[in-house]
Amino acid sequence: MKRFVACMLLLLICSCSKITESDIPYSRVWFELNLTYSDKDLVPLLSFKEFTAPRLAGESTGYAGLIIVHSYQDQFMAYDRCCPNEAQRDIVIVPGDNDGTATCPKCKTIYDISNGGIPYSGPSKFALRRYGVTKTGEKIQVYN
Numbered sequence: 001m002k003r004f005v006a007c008m009l010l011l012l013i014c015s016c017s018k019i020t021e022s023d024i025p026y027s028r029v030w031f032e033l034n035l036t037y038s039d040k041d042l043v044p045l046l047s048f049k050e051f052t053a054p055r056l057a058g059e060s061t062g063y064a065g066l067i068i069v070h071s072y073q074d075q076f077m078a079y080d081r082c083c084p085n086e087a088q089r090d091i092v093i094v095p096g097d098n099d100g101t102a103t104c105p106k107c108k109t110i111y112d113i114s115n116g117g118i119p120y121s122g123p124s125k126f127a128l129r130r131y132g133v134t135k136t137g138e139k140i141q142v143y144n
Contacts, residue, residue, distance in 0.1 A: 051065055066078055077133060104124070132144060
């Protein structure tokens with residue numbers, strides 16, 4: 001009887017999770033930006049920059065590249081360019097004109113890239129894959 005109750009409790013706990021993970025494969029991310037020189041176009045709020053390949057030895061840009069965003073809250077956010085609904089390397093989101101959104105050209109989901117990468121409208125139930133960002137002075141490091 002104790003085993004039955006323990007199994008039912010475990011099943012109940014596991015089934016109540018509302019977090020859904022997309023099928024985007026894990027890929028290493030390590031990328032550095034310099035807001036004084038090469039990446040100064042990220043200084044204005046709601047600006048963004050896309051990176052499809054490493055610029056220096058040892059850097060990695062994730063599964064389908066990176067989008068770095070300077071959000072409304074004056075924070076920097078980094079996302080994988082891959083649409084989590086499609087989970088294919090060649091289907092990448094396209095940022096809007098400094099409006100804080102990005103759209104998947106295939107499924108037409110609009111993501112709020114200035115606020116955590118959550119889907120704003122469309123069929124996707126997954127948020128964009130988000131990476132860690134650390135800002136020290138005028139340098140930014142993106143990692144996972």
